[in-house]
Amino acid sequence: MKFNLTIYCLLSVFASFAQTTNNQTKITELIENYFNYDRENIYVQFNKSIYVNDEHIGFKGYISNKTSHLPSINTSNIQLVIYNDKQQIIQKQLLFAYNGSFEGDFRLNNKFTTGKYFFHFYTNWMNNFFEDESFIQSIEIINKDEPYHLKTNRPNIETAKINLFPESGIIISETSNKIGVQITDCNQKGIQITDGTLIDSKSNIISRFNTNAMGNGFFYFIPVADEKYTVNIKYDNKNLSKSLPQIQNTGISIGYNNNLNNNTLAIVVKTNENGVKLYQNKKFNLVVHQNKNLIQKEFTFENNQPEQLIRFSKLNLSNGVNTIRVIDEDLNEVCQRLIYINTSTKPITNLELKPIKNDSLSLLGTINLNNASLSVSILPKDNIKTTQSNSILGTFYLNSYLVKPEAETYLYFDPENKTQKQDLELLILNQVENKYKWDNIKMHPPKPLYPSLKGTTISGIVEKKTNTPSKYKVSLMSLKDKIFLETTLNDKNEYKFENIFARDSTTFFIQLMNEKNEAVFSKISVNVFNPNTDNIFAKNWTNNICPPSQNNEEVITFSSSNKNAINLNNVVIQNNYKKTKLIHKEGNNFATAFKISDREFGSLLDFLGRNGYRTGFNPTDNSVFIKNCLSDVVRNTDNSPDVFIDDVIVLDLNLINNYSIDEVDEIYIDKMGSSGFSTGGNGIIKIYLKPGTNKDFLKTKLTSFILTNGFSKAITYKNSKFETKKEFDYFGTLDWSPNIILKENSTFEIKFAKENQKEVKVQIEGYSNDGQLISEIRYLTTSETP
Missing domain, CATH: 2.170.130 (Ferric Hydroxamate Uptake Protein; Chain A, domain 1)
Incomplete structure (x- = not known):
């Protein structure tokens, strides 16, 4: 009997070990399978965020591989769709990306009336994934013929609301709970308070809390089952309250300490006494991962302790947002929460502003990055958008993992922000969940149905009958763009040119050549492959309709808005x-x-077209009319x-x-x-x-066609002129340099007109070939004389 009991116990131990090992293997396989295909991150820096409607808009885009965090050098086709605040499409562009970056520049026109506009960037490859991986940036456009009301930085308390975020999404009775608090107005602007309270049904104060400048805070409390709790705040003579979610009799939640020495992360999985009894003899896996980089460990509550402490090395985790999940024996997610791991080092930046002759300034920059691509915007100090709202770090490391991306991320990565780490931890606490849901990871791995597009494809059929098609060639030429390509015919007299990188509305010539390399006349059909690049998440974004602020600080009336005046710049x-x-x-x-x-x-x-004719391209054959x-x-x-x-x-x-x-x-x-x-x-x-x-185009007798839906045409960026110094100080741009390349010496220089500026704002964004990111805003002053 003893022998049989011993064998039984050994078999039970082996079975338990096998089940644990098997579950951990399954979890690893599920996560690796779900993130098997590389995903892309896109971030776009605009030279500013508020424009008048006769300006040039300049922007620089960066594409990163989400797994390796390196520039996505294989991506070439970037789709841009511009929406107005009614979600109507105003314009589309196809942008050409090379070595992980792209540039854009276009001139505003009368299609852009006063209002807010959304620039939506994505690739065709992104359609393969359930989650929205695209990038959206909003800008504001002002009509010079209308007065512009400068907006106050104060939040609108009339639209304020309280959101509560229990740690791991659950409040458990008879144990300590951490509750995140977020207070924002309709425009998602944070509201800072100094004395918020949690009260019970008898109006007893149970806990107090405050929020930071972003409106985020937290409090601890031990709830009593069946008790009702309310959060109250008072701000600017307004009282707001919100009831806590229902208290649960038991459950599991996740806490952590991310501030220990030696790169140690301590995670606490906790329950109450009811949970200890309920979860006896049940095994769980604690999983921490970002994309397919994961670590995991098994734990139980068999020791009758409601809290289980598990330690990991942060060196094994990826920089940025990671997800902590508790997975049960049936591979179901019990609870989850987010954590931000910071393992990156910040580049050291030195900037100097020097006056030079001819009333110009020189920006000298030194950054300890090698082989990096940067974009730099230089604005007057008093530009009305004096606070930088976005950051490449905030997009790649933070927003790309959130269900609801933060509209303003720069403060969380600002080197001058002394409470940066605490602010980031409060932001992460006040999130519902990771956008990569466990049920999707388990049940819906992505399938590569949408290709990664590279340029376009031109194909067709040669009508001339030939006995040996393989001896004939089809030549494709664009004299102006210096494109000269050849391909052979197949046995059906078909030809195909793939990965053609050409600008929109490029004129191509095509002809048939025989084995002696002589031109042979034949009708040749042309098909330009224009795949449906509509993003399946094209309208998966919201524009809050908020009441206007009642305390506008100043009204700007542009000098050129006098309709009875004549603008001599536009008269010949x-x-x-x-x-x-x-x-x-x-x-x-x-x-x-x-x-x-x-x-x-x-x-x-x-x-x-501006002088009495209708011009364009025929929709049937793309020919000019x-x-x-x-x-x-x-x-x-x-x-x-x-x-x-x-x-x-x-x-x-x-x-x-x-x-x-x-x-x-x-x-x-x-x-x-x-x-x-x-x-x-x-x-x-x-x-x-x-x-x-060049008149060579006029001499050819070849068949021609127009390539439509190609890459957008390059336009040289130009700074706009303003009638008064005040208008320029508020809305002008001193310099936009989107393509600064750092080599081994890691230095650059930008020269620009002074425009009577003694202090300027410099915004730098970019990344290096090894994936280091930089995002900084600096205010620099210069002396009056060289």
Whole structure:
């Protein structure tokens, strides 16, 4: 009998060990499988956050591999969708990323009225995951013709609310509980209070607490079963209260001490006396992980102690938000909470502002980073957005793991914030849960259904019948962008060019070549692959409709808002003092003449569209059209006008798309066709190019087509001018440098106009090739003389 009992006990021990080992293996497999495919982080720095509606917007984007924390060098296609505050799409752009970063720059126009706008960045690959991995940044745009009310920094107490966050989401009776408190207004601006109270049903004060500048605080208390508790605060003569959630008779919660020496993390799993009895002989696994990097340990309550202390080394954990989970024997999650682990070192930054000749300033920077990409925005000290709200660290290490990302993260990573660590721990306490839910990890591992797109694909069929298609080649060319590619035909006379990196509205030429490398005429069909890049989370964001603040501090009326005044910057004065010299006027006497000045911008098609024609691309074949503005309502006006470039008729209007207006010297528009014979009866357009402009496009007899939905065209960023110093100080930009590359010496210099500034604000964001991040805001002063 003894022998049998001994065998039974040994078998029980072995079975228990096997079950524990098996569960830990299953947990590891579930987590590693769920995070098997690399995910991307995107952060975008804008040169500022408030713009008037005739400015350029500049931004620099950074893409990081979420597992390795290194730049995501394989990502190339970034989709941008811009929404207004009614969640209507205003504009779309495809942005080109290289070596883990991308840039954008575009000029505002009358589509952007006064209001808030949301810039949504994502990749097609992100659609493979249940969680939203995209990035959204909001900006404000101001119409110069309307007075602008400067906003107060004070929170709106009329919309204030209290949110409570019990540790691990549960309040357990007869044991010590930590309760997070968050007090914010409708715009999620934190409210700082000095004396909040917790009272019971008899109005006894059970605990007191305060909140920090972000509105976060906490208190401890030991609740009595069936008692009712209420949180009360008083702020600015207003009283707010909120009842605590129902007290539970038992359960499990998680606490921790993240401030021990030797990189030790102490986690306490606790219950009450009822829980000790309930969980006897039950085994749990404590799991700490970020993505697929995890550590775990088994524990029980068999020693009749309601608290179990488990220690880990933080050196085995990833920097940023990690999740602590308690998993039972059936692989169900019992409870969870978040923790922020800080194992990174901060780069050392030295900045110096020096005056130089010609009323300019020089920013000299030294950062102990090698092979890093940075973006730097320099603003007047009094710019109305004086507080930096976002941070690349806050996006990559914090927001990318939260169900509800924080709108303002910079203070939690500000090197000048002396309470940075405490503020971050309070923020993490006041979170509901990790956005990576355990049930999804268990049941819904991602499947790679959406490819990571790289450029676009051009394919089609050659109509000419050939006995040996493999001996023929198809050539693809863009003369202006210097693209020259060749591919072979398959046995079905099909061709394909993949990973074509070209700007939007690029004109391509395509032709068939035989084995002797001679051009062979044939009709060639062209299909441009434009995949559906709509993000499945495209509208998974909210815009709180909040009442306006009643205590606006100041109203700005722009000098140029006088509608009766004439803005001379937008007027071209002709024949006032010196007659404009037109070189090609002879023979074009009946036409309206345009001498192209340096103030013109955009493409040649844009110019014609601003001067009496409808221009664009046919939706059926993406070919260029130029039509009379009345062609939709007046009969016999749908044909194109005759277009000449340097007196040579252009039979393929796609060639017009090759030219920007700054390559043109003169344009003559004769809508009646009186200055020559008009074949279509819809007028004549004569274009004369500047000397030295490339005319090779005009000589080709190849088949042409326009690539639409390509990468957005590069626009040179320009600082906007303001009428008064006050307007510039509040809204202007001194310099925007989005592409600073640090090599081995780790130094950089930026020169910019002084604009009567004695103190400036410098905002630096970026990362190095080994994944080190930098995010700093500095106020620098300079002396009056060099």
